[in-house]
Amino acid sequence: MANEWERSSAVPVVPPVRPRKLAKVPFVELADGRLQGVVSSGSDIARVYVSSIAAKTHGFSCSTNNNRPCGGLRGRPCKHLDSLMDEAVLQYGGDRVVRYLHLDVEPAGATGRQLMAALRGTQVSTPAATVFSRFLHHLAYLELPGSNEPIPELHWFPSSVAVS
Amino acid sequence: MQGTQLKALQENDSGITGALDLIAGFDDALVHGFARLGEERASALAALAAAMAVTPLGERVGEAVEKVSAGSIADEHLMALAGARAALFGAVHDALLSLLDEATGRRRALWAAPAGAVATEHPNLLAGSRSWLRELAIAGWRGVDHDLVSGAAQTLQAVLAEPALRRLAVLLDGLAAELRAASPISTMERLPVRRWADLWTRALLLSQPGAAARPEPEPVSGRLLILGVDVHEHATVIQLQVHGILESSGDPRLVRASVSAPKVDTIVGLAVWQLLQQHKVLLHALARHTSLKLTEMPLLPGGDLIWDDDKARPDGEADPFVTARLVLPNASAPAVSPLQRHPAGIAEPVLLEGYTATDVSVNVSGTELTVAAGRLPLCGPLTRELVAASTACIGLLRWDAGRWLIQPLAVQATTKKAQVNVHNGDWAQGPTDLKAVKTEAKALDAVSVLRERAGRLLRT
Numbered sequence: 001m002a003n004e005w006e007r008s009s010a011v012p013v014v015p016p017v018r019p020r021k022l023a024k025v026p027f028v029e030l031a032d033g034r035l036q037g038v039v040s041s042g043s044d045i046a047r048v049y050v051s052s053i054a055a056k057t058h059g060f061s062c063s064t065n066n067n068r069p070c071g072g073l074r075g076r077p078c079k080h081l082d083s084l085m086d087e088a089v090l091q092y093g094g095d096r097v098v099r100y101l102h103l104d105v106e107p108a109g110a111t112g113r114q115l116m117a118a119l120r121g122t123q124v125s126t127p128a129a130t131v132f133s134r135f136l137h138h139l140a141y142l143e144l145p146g147s148n149e150p151i152p153e154l155h156w157f158p159s160s161v162a163v164s
Numbered sequence: 165m166q167g168t169q170l171k172a173l174q175e176n177d178s179g180i181t182g183a184l185d186l187i188a189g190f191d192d193a194l195v196h197g198f199a200r201l202g203e204e205r206a207s208a209l210a211a212l213a214a215a216m217a218v219t220p221l222g223e224r225v226g227e228a229v230e231k232v233s234a235g236s237i238a239d240e241h242l243m244a245l246a247g248a249r250a251a252l253f254g255a256v257h258d259a260l261l262s263l264l265d266e267a268t269g270r271r272r273a274l275w276a277a278p279a280g281a282v283a284t285e286h287p288n289l290l291a292g293s294r295s296w297l298r299e300l301a302i303a304g305w306r307g308v309d310h311d312l313v314s315g316a317a318q319t320l321q322a323v324l325a326e327p328a329l330r331r332l333a334v335l336l337d338g339l340a341a342e343l344r345a346a347s348p349i350s351t352m353e354r355l356p357v358r359r360w361a362d363l364w365t366r367a368l369l370l371s372q373p374g375a376a377a378r379p380e381p382e383p384v385s386g387r388l389l390i391l392g393v394d395v396h397e398h399a400t401v402i403q404l405q406v407h408g409i410l411e412s413s414g415d416p417r418l419v420r421a422s423v424s425a426p427k428v429d430t431i432v433g434l435a436v437w438q439l440l441q442q443h444k445v446l447l448h449a450l451a452r453h454t455s456l457k458l459t460e461m462p463l464l465p466g467g468d469l470i471w472d473d474d475k476a477r478p479d480g481e482a483d484p485f486v487t488a489r490l491v492l493p494n495a496s497a498p499a500v501s502p503l504q505r506h507p508a509g510i511a512e513p514v515l516l517e518g519y520t521a522t523d524v525s526v527n528v529s530g531t532e533l534t535v536a537a538g539r540l541p542l543c544g545p546l547t548r549e550l551v552a553a554s555t556a557c558i559g560l561l562r563w564d565a566g567r568w569l570i571q572p573l574a575v576q577a578t579t580k581k582a583q584v585n586v587h588n589g590d591w592a593q594g595p596t597d598l599k600a601v602k603t604e605a606k607a608l609d610a611v612s613v614l615r616e617r618a619g620r621l622l623r624t
Contacts, residue, residue, distance in 0.1 A: 006357045007188075008565040009508040012538060013342040013356055014399065017429045019606055022613040031344060033310060046620060091430070137321065138428050139618040141400050145327060146425035146440070148471040149378070150464075152504045153335040153366055154396035154403045154424070155511065156359065158571075159436075159541035161548075 050128035058121025086112035167529030197304025254505035292319035381462035386412025392573025395541035399429035450589030455482035467498025
């Protein structure tokens with residue numbers, strides 16, 4: 001079977017993310033060696049928090065997109081980081097999050113809260129600008145025009161419910 | 165399509181095994197990187213060069229293998245190697261397609277369009293893309309890490325912003341996302357060896373000046389009878405490819421209409437229809453099973469309509485199964501554009517009837533055919549359960565990993581003693597199923613939240 005998988009042109013490599021409500025945490029990603037994302041402020045619709053947790057070291061950070069430190073961070077994760085983790089579990093499944101961050105937890109059925117409790121890191125400063133610009137880049141896709149000309153390369157990318 | 169026709173298709177391999185072995189040798193070199201070829205992989209490349217020797221590419225491929233084996237890896241050498249791999253797969257594609265045409269009795273047009281003019285647009289963007297692909301080839305998949313993947317970001321962003329390079333952009337973005345998700349690849353247990361070599365090769369071909377140039381379309385008018393819709397997607401794009409039959413002057417002919425939209429990974433499932441709402445006439449025809457009257461719609465020589473909603477209007481009701489039974493057997497197929505000759509692009513509409521099915525295969529009078537279960541889209545009502553309960557389907561014949569597959573686009577199935585017809589495009593105007601309506605609310609919410617965030621944050 002492994003051989004057949006390796007000889008296949010159309011095998012799925014990245015499982016599609018699961019649908020989730022985006023109002024509170026519009027952006028979550030496992031990238032650049034971090035779980036990182038953007039959390040909308042509950043009180044000011046123009047303000048967002050940029051939160052991240054590093055893989056392996058579990059160093060965490062949270063600040064506004066203008067680099068003002070989050071008031072909720074006092075040597076331990078704030079509620080924005082809690083939300084980030086909850087949504088990451090919804091989006092990717094606990095399995096992928098545990099593997100990416102190298103958390104020492106039984107992944108089956110793990111909740112965001114359990115994963116937060118397994119963090120061993122301390123507060124670090126991560127430049128919010130990097131993550132925020134990735135979010136803006138992400139949003140910019142929605143501003144690109146569509147096309148009515150065929151993209152034959154997409155035969156390699158079937159839409160699929162089943163990922164083996 | 166009859167069981168005997170399927171049997172004839174599956175029993176003949178037309179000598180493609182030898183070509184696939186040569187391709188596997190090249191793909192293995194990409195796994196470990198051209199900087200670390202070693203004796204065994206160098207001799208696999210030499211075999212590739214020997215096989216190409218009598219072709220017009222022969223000399224260039226021979227020289228490329230020599231230089232690359234000696235450690236000099238230039239753009240032109242990689243291009244020659246990619247060309248050799250593409251030519252081999254082109255030959256495999258042609259052999260498979262002629263088997264299929266023979267088994268189904270399908271007539272196919274010959275490619276007659278003139279080669280596009282040599283274009284010189286966007287030299288820097290194409291050079292940037294080639295340079296990243298070269299780094300990948302030197303490092304090999306095993307040597308790819310976060311830095312190498314991130315190295316593509318700037319080029320990618322610039323390529324994405326250029327509509328003329330959309331095909332390349334979509335491909336590079338898809339490949340980069342897979343490499344990012346898999347990094348560090350050195351520790352991966354197994355690699356999608358064939359797939360990544362396919363994507364790398366096609367990307368390098370599309371990074372040549374003029375590769376994206378398309379031949380001139382001709383305007384066509386007549387009635388379009390829809391067979392079904394195939395859905396393609398990765399994190400940042402969704403494409404609908406509608407297969408249908410155009411009745412105009414002359415024989416009915418198979419055509420496709422493709423519309424696509426950029427998206428992000430969190431817009432999945434039912435939400436994707438929302439992104440394609442500007443093609444209302446097309447979506448309406450999919451959801452309501454109507455034919456369309458086309459007036460002066462541009463058609464490319466490869467059988468692709470350049471869709472324009474203003475040049476189509478709804479016609480009468482037209483059951484795709486009736487179309488497949490009565491019109492499909494006499495429809496002729498378009499020629500395949502030379503650069504698109506790869507087995508992964510084979511997607512030929514067929515009708516299968518009177519079979520028994522499981523969720524992994526159908527049995528047509530004693531001949532088994534595997535179901536492409538990985539191609540049932542997230543945004544439609546077609547499920548593996550429905551396929552297992554079906555006795556007839558309109559599907560696309562595909563070929564992957566050495567075997568033929570059927571990808572259902574629509575099935576006739578018996579559930580709870582009632583017979584139902586279920587099509588991929590049934591939810592094009594919103595779900596018709598109560599459970600799906602709830603899921604849709606969540607999906608639509610995703611699109612509006614992100615549009616609101618984009619409106620507020622991108623312009624401040």
